[in-house]
Structures are given as structure tokens and as C-alpha cells.
Amino acid sequence: MKMQMPMKTLEHQHKLKPTVFCQGSLERLVPDWIAKRFRQPKRAQNEYRLLHEYSASRSYLFDENRENFFSPSIRIAVVDFILERSSFKEKICHRERNPGARMHDGSHSIPLENKGQPGQDNSDDVKSIGIRQLLQDVEDGEHAFYAAFPLHDGSFKHEDTNQSLRARLWISWASFNKFMLYQPLDEIKEYFGVKIALYFTWLGFYTTMLIPAAIVGLICSLYGIFTFPTNRISKEICSDSTTIMCPQCDKYCDYWNLNSTCMISKVAYIFDNEGTIFFSIFIAIWAALYLKLWKRYVSPIQYRWGVLEYCSMAEPQRPEYTARVKNCKRKKYNIYTKIEEPSPSFWTQKLPAFICSYSVVYLLISMTLAVVLAIIVYRMSLKTSHNLYGDSATVSGKLIIYPVTTATINLLASTALTQVYTTVAKMMTDIEYRRTQTEYNDSLSLKLYLFEFINYYSSIFYIAFVKGKLPGYPKEYNRIFNLRQEECSTGGCLVELTIQLAIIMIGKQLVAMAKEYLTPYVKQSYKKLITRNRFETETENLQSCQWVQDNQLLSWKELSLFKEYLKMVIQYGFITIFAVAFPPASLFALAYNMVETRVDARKFLKFYKRAVPERVRNLGMWYNVMQVITKLAVISNAFIIAFSSNITHRIMYMLMVNPAHTDEGFVNHTLAYFNTSHFEEAARPEISTFNNMTVEMCRYAEYRNPPEGENAYGRSILYWKVLAIRLALMVIYQNLVGMIQVLVSWAIPDMPRQLQVQIKKEQYFVNEYIIKQEKKRKLRCHNQPTL
Numbered sequence: 207m208k209m210q211m212p213m214k215t216l217e218h219q220h221k222l223k224p225t226v227f228c229q230g231s232l233e234r235l236v237p238d239w240i241a242k243r244f245r246q247p248k249r250a251q252n253e254y255r256l257l258h259e260y261s262a263s264r265s266y267l268f269d270e271n272r273e274n275f276f277s278p279s280i281r282i283a284v285v286d287f288i289l290e291r292s293s294f295k296e297k298i299c300h301r302e303r304n305p306g307a308r309m310h311d312g313s314h315s316i317p318l319e320n321k322g323q324p325g326q327d328n329s330d331d332v333k334s335i336g337i338r339q340l341l342q343d344v345e346d347g348e349h350a351f352y353a354a355f356p357l358h359d360g361s362f363k364h365e366d367t368n369q370s371l372r373a374r375l376w377i378s379w380a381s382f383n384k385f386m387l388y389q390p391l392d393e394i395k396e397y398f399g400v401k402i403a404l405y406f407t408w409l410g411f412y413t414t415m416l417i418p419a420a421i422v423g424l425i426c427s428l429y430g431i432f433t434f435p436t437n438r439i440s441k442e443i444c445s446d447s448t449t450i451m452c453p454q455c456d457k458y459c460d461y462w463n464l465n466s467t468c469m470i471s472k473v474a475y476i477f478d479n480e481g482t483i484f485f486s487i488f489i490a491i492w493a494a495l496y497l498k499l500w501k502r503y504v505s506p507i508q509y510r511w512g513v514l515e516y517c518s519m520a521e522p523q524r525p526e527y528t529a530r531v532k533n534c535k536r537k538k539y540n541i542y543t544k545i546e547e548p549s550p551s552f553w554t555q556k557l558p559a560f561i562c563s564y565s566v567v568y569l570l571i572s573m574t575l576a577v578v579l580a581i582i583v584y585r586m587s588l589k590t591s592h593n594l595y596g597d598s599a600t601v602s603g604k605l606i607i608y609p610v611t612t613a614t615i616n617l618l619a620s621t622a623l624t625q626v627y628t629t630v631a632k633m634m635t636d637i638e639y640r641r642t643q644t645e646y647n648d649s650l651s652l653k654l655y656l657f658e659f660i661n662y663y664s665s666i667f668y669i670a671f672v673k674g675k676l677p678g679y680p681k682e683y684n685r686i687f688n689l690r691q692e693e694c695s696t697g698g699c700l701v702e703l704t705i706q707l708a709i710i711m712i713g714k715q716l717v718a719m720a721k722e723y724l725t726p727y728v729k730q731s732y733k734k735l736i737t738r739n740r741f742e743t744e745t746e747n748l749q750s751c752q753w754v755q756d757n758q759l760l761s762w763k764e765l766s767l768f769k770e771y772l773k774m775v776i777q778y779g780f781i782t783i784f785a786v787a788f789p790p791a792s793l794f795a796l797a798y799n800m801v802e803t804r805v806d807a808r809k810f811l812k813f814y815k816r817a818v819p820e821r822v823r824n825l826g827m828w829y830n831v832m833q834v835i836t837k838l839a840v841i842s843n844a845f846i847i848a849f850s851s852n853i854t855h856r857i858m859y860m861l862m863v864n865p866a867h868t869d870e871g872f873v874n875h876t877l878a879y880f881n882t883s884h885f886e887e888a889a890r891p892e893i894s895t896f897n898n899m900t901v902e903m904c905r906y907a908e909y910r911n912p913p914e915g916e917n918a919y920g921r922s923i924l925y926w927k928v929l930a931i932r933l934a935l936m937v938i939y940q941n942l943v944g945m946i947q948v949l950v951s952w953a954i955p956d957m958p959r960q961l962q963v964q965i966k967k968e969q970y971f972v973n974e975y976i977i978k979q980e981k982k983r984k985l986r987c988h989n990q991p992t993l
Contacts, residue, residue: 208521209280209821210512212255214269216975256968257512266979267972279399279819282356286818289337289354291525336525355761355815357752359397362811371397372811380807385800391507398810399819400511404504405767406803408825409774411503413799415496419489419781420796423789426485430476437475439852442873444468450896452680452880452904454693456889461896461904464873474701478851482786486843487943489785489792493836494947497829498954505957508823509965516823521642523547530639556639563634567653570627571660577619578664581612583687612665612706617713620661627657628765643820648827651768655831658776662710666784669703670846679908680880681919683889690889694907699850703787711780711791715798718773723805726813729760762817770806771828774799778832782839786846836947844939848932858931863924877905878922881913 258267269275276284340350360370362380375397378390389410395403434440446464453459508514531548538549550556631653640646674694678684684691694702777798781791810817848854859875860867882901885891909925911917 208516209260210257211260211268211275213258213267213972214272215255216971256972258972264976264979266983267976277396278359279396282816283399283819283821286356287522291336291522291528293335335529353757353761355756356818358756358816360752361755375807376811380804380811382801382804385804389803392510395511398817399821400513401820401822402767402810402817403511404507404822404825405770406806407504407507408500409770409799409803409806411500412496412774412778413796413803415492415499416781416792416796416799419492419792422485422488423785423792426479426481426789427476429481430479433479434472434475437472437479438869439856439872440468440471440475442871443471446873449874449877450901450904452882452906453889453891456690457892459891461891461901464905470701473704474852477704477787477789478700478853481789482851482853483847483939485789486786486847487939487946489782490836490840490843490943491946491950493782493839494950495954497832497836498951498956500829501956502954502958504824506961509961513821513823514965516821521644521821523641524643524646526636527639527641550639559638563638566630566634567656570630571657574623574627574657574660575664577623578660578668581615581619581665582668582692583689584612584615614709614713617710617717620710621714621717623661624658627661628654631657632765644822644826647764647768650764651771651827651831654768654772655775655827658772659779662714662776663779663783666703666706666710669699669706670784670787670842670850673702674699675849679878679910679919680889680904680906681884681886683886694850700787700846700852703784703846703850707780707784707788707791711777711788712794715773715777715794719798719802719805723809726760726809730758730813756815759815760813762814766814766817771825775828775831775835779835779839782835783842784846785839786843786851840940840943840947844936844943847939848936854932854935855928858928862927876907876909878908878910878919879912880904880906880919884913884919 258264260268337351337354341352341354359372362370362372362376371393375390375393378384378387379394389406391403391407391410394406444465449464450461451464453461505514531550534548534550534555536549536551537546539546631650635646635650635653638646638649640649673692676684677691677693777795780788781795785791855876856869856872859872860869863875864871880903882904909922909928911920911922913919
């Protein structure tokens, strides 16, 4: 299993300093009088020991007789390794129906295969390997085994604090009144293993890094709130009672006054002001720093836990993979395990399975896009409702209710689709040839994220990048399914983007937290009732057994930790990709994560069976996904600033149009004139009067020529100037921010220099000791008398 085990204390080991403390890099960022308020109460520290890969041929490195040489988490992992790779026959599982059948060893135990790696026997197949298959087998309504799980370390209740690590974690980690303290990472790793401990390490670091982003986002939002009374644009809109706007739907919509969007223009300014560009640049630099500092922060922890040099190729094969490739004639030598392993053909096995898997995945993603398209069509058809703009005094209110309802529908649809896709993604990953559990997890993680990306972001991308960009003009509208495209309000689409983003992000998080904590509680209560009926005839002593109590808990599944990563990475996308539209997103994420950390801790300790400890080196696929999101965020924010915000319009107007270089008259500058007698037949409003007057001229948001003169309704020269400024702003923004991100990545090394020196010293010290011991052993063998 290639485990890193603590070595015995070597001669002159005291000359080496212990490895860097896990929380050290965070504590150095703040003064000591602040950091000490977040430290856990001091406990007895384990003796500093070097780590080395365990090998029977080098047993002299280890104190095998030391108490707890194999910790409980390692023992659990070893037992699970054996059970997952033990093979069985049908005659063994159902021996009661075949009394004449005998076990390999004459006993009632399941025989183990000892040739090569466990489970690599040509008589086995995927349905006759591992304890999980036995848990699924049913004969005459009875399971071969009812459950298989490691036991919790006693009760989580407070009175067992001195004896139970589970209880200590409940008090020092899962308690809500300790949410300001650092997490006891070493104890989490000792109890749950590296995989779960690394998740909480990352979650704690990510939450801490959200603090500066939340502060800056809050400052930018407050700046908009305190300065919007001085905003000339909203004042012009609110005071303009003479400008009549063209109808926003065909036939049934009436004309409307520009000042009916007064409130919308005020709200728009809060998130569309001078601080927008600053915050977008800040969040791009923050994201680059976060990713780089994470690698630097986690490297001492990886070394401390013995997974810094852990390689997935050294990981044992999945038993399901072993069973599937048992008949492969092609062999491949693994330099890490020193074993020749069957290797499936790329063209006849791996590629067809890959194509089949991702074809189904892309089919489901296409179905998700179809749902999004249906919602868009619903939004466009809703505007043809007779009463949508029936009363001009309520236009502003309906412009808020309208995106709220569609965002809520989108949230409910995306939540329902998630359940279906998760099941299908797991089935498709099962048919692929994934050698190790790490490869399997990465493949499943990618599928889950691809779907969730489309599921949650598609409607937001539509508002940010598509809506209102090419609607046409009253004489010739661009149509989809014979329906007019949606148009942005006078203040732009940024307000609706903010509403959509806030509802989906905050709503999703609240629904997820409620579901995450209440669902296990309901399931556990139901399972307790069933278990109590099963053991109601047993003695009171049996009821108090740890295995009976743990059996009432929920089973730990492969997707349990995937879902935790998934929702956090989705949240990271909301914060970075759409930073311009919703600066307070980081603040909401910070508040949510501070609670989420303790909710997850309570859930793992109280509601779930103990998970089998697993080793991983890093976040796997999730780190790569966040890197892609960080790069995508630069492009997204540049596009939103250039095409969904009014900033570029205002800059161009103040610099090139208004002699006073102010934004006075900006609203009138952005509206074109349309002669109502030129309406196309399909768009001509049936109601041709407005406020008891005949409307001859209405306005619409476009840069087009007036209806009189040459090239009527054609693109004006101002349109091309604004487009040029927008494109130039995108190029400058992307290159500037991209260059800053590259400089950040180059300037910050992945590993602290102190740790690099420490690793070299320890490796040199251990190698010298091994050479010395090997020389002694060779000398002893040479001096032994020959028989």
C-alpha cells in the first residue's frame, strides 16, 4: 500500500528541526495578539518523527513493537484494502444450498487470493470481488452481509472527552461557538484520514482568503449606496416625464415613460459605478493569489502527513478494474509497484468506453441547455402578456418581479436536474477503464462539474453575454421562434444579472445547507426506527454496543465528499466569473462557509458512519477546475464591463461628446428616435394612443440614425466608436490582468524555502542511516560461518 510510516528515533535526530506547523502560514499574516485568539487549546504534541515508506526489508528503520505503531486509521485502511480485493465464489456465498461444497481452507471465512495483487485471479469477475459486491447480493430476500463499516471512536457526547477522539473533535471542531478557532487538522486527519482532512484544510484556507475579498466587495457596494444620490443618470431618468419609449413586445404592449424605470436606474448604479473596474481587477488578482498561496500553504501539511510525494501510479488498482482486465493479454510493467499489470487496449476497449460515456454525458448536458432555452423562450413569451405593462406606474416593480420569478424557476429546474445527472454520471464513469480510485474520482468530478457548470451558469451567461446585444430595432426586430428577443432596460442588463446571480447563488446555498443538515437528520431518525425494530428482541447490552449504534447512522458513499467540493467550486465560480455584477457575493460566501465548516463537521461526526481513511496528495481535479475558472473569470468580467455595463458608454460620452466632459445628457445621448408609422406589421401596437395622445415618435436604446435623411435607422458613427472602445477595453483589461496573474504565479514559489531545506536535510539524514545499516547487515552476512 506504499504507506509512509513514522520511523524510530535515530541517532542525532535532535539536530533536525520539526517540520513547519500546519497553521503557521496563516498565523504569520496577522499579529500574534490577533492570531492567538483563533488558536485551539494546547494539547500534548506527538513526538517528532521522520517518515519513510514502510518495507519489511528495511524493518530496522521502524519501531514495530511500539504501541500504536499502526494507528487506528491505518488499521482501518488495511482491513478495507483486504476486504475490497478479496474474491469469493457463488458456491461460497450460498453454501447452505450446496452442503457438499467446501471452502478453500475448510472454514467459514472468505478465501483470499495471494497470487500477485489481491483480486488478480482469472477465475474471478467483477461480480465476485470485494465486500461491496457481497453487500449487494441478495438470495431469498436476504443479504450475504447487511453492512460493513469501521466503528466510530466511542460516543461524541461530552462526558467521553478524555477517552474519545470523536468527542474531542465534537467539542473543539464541530461546535458552533468555536467557529472562529483554527481547525484541529492533525486530529481530523488522524480520525478521518488524509482525504477528508485535506478537504477541511482547503475549506478553511478558502474561507480565510474570502475575508479580504468580502471587505473590498462590501466597500465597493457601500460606495455605490452612499454616492447614488449624486448620480446624474438616475436623476435624468427620474426627472424625465416627456420621453416616451417604444413598446417592448409585439401588439399587446403599450408605450411607456422613461421615468417609470427610476428605481431600476438607482439600483443599477449601486453595482455599476466607478468601483466596478477596480473590484474586477482586484478579484482577478485575488483569485491568482488564492490558488498560488494554497499550494504554498498546503505543502507543509502534505509533508507532515506523508503524501507530498504520493503518486497515483503507486496507488493500488480498483478491484472493479482488476476484474475487468483479467483476460487482457497485453501487459505493462509498473515501475512504482514493480508488478506487470494487465493493460486494456486503447482502441478496442478504452476509446469505445470513453466515447460511450461522454456521449451520454453530452446528451444530458444538451438536455440541460434545452431547459435553459425553454426558460428563455418563456421569458420572451411572457413579455407578450397583455397585462405585463398594462399600467405604466407599475413598470418598475414588474421589471423586478419578472427576473425574480424566472430566476426562481431556473433554480428549481437546476436542482431537479442535478439528481438525475448525478446518477447517470456515476454509471458512465463505471464503464470507463479507470485504473485507480484517484483516476475514477477525477473523471467523475469532471462530469459532475461540467453538468453543474451548465446547470447553474447558463441562464446567467445568457443575461450577461446574449440578452439585449442584438435585438434589432422597431422597424426590423431580430426574432427567435417568431418571438422578439429580450431587451435590456435603459440602465443596461446589469441589474437583472445581479438579481439572477443573487437568487441562484444565495438560494442555492440556503437550499443546500437546509438539505444537507435536515436530510441526514430525517434519514437517521427513520433508520433508527427500523434498526430498533430489528434488534428489539435483543438484550440491553447489545443495544449499547458501538456497532449497533453506528449501524443506525447513514452510510458513507463515494459521492459524499464530491458534493462538498462541488458546491464550493460552484460558489467560487459565482464569486470570480461574475464579480462585476455582484460584489457582495464574497461576503455572502464568507458567512456561508463559516457555518458550512461546522455543519459538515457535525454531519460527519454525528450522522454518518465513520469513513474509511484514504490517501490523496492534493485536491485532484478540483484544483485544475479552479485554475480554468480563474482564467475564464478574466474574460467574463472584461466582457461584462465592456458590453453589459454603462461604463464604456459614459467614458466615451465624457471624453468625446460632451464639451464639459461630464455625463450630463448621457441618457438622451444613448436613445435613438423611431417614427411609429414605420412599425413592421407584426410589431405594430394595437393600442396606438398613450395618455390620451397620439404617439408619433418613440425612443429606443440604440446608436442609430434618425428616421429622416439618408441611411435612416442605419448604424451611426457613434455606434462604431463605442464598439471600438469596448473591444479596446476588453483587450487592455485581459492583457493587463493576465500579466498580473502571471507575475503573481512567477513571484510566489509553490513550496516555502524553509520546507525545501528541511526535506533535503531529512532525506540526506535517512539515506546516510540506510547506507550505514546496509553496510552493517552485509558485514554480518559475510562473517556468518558457512554450513
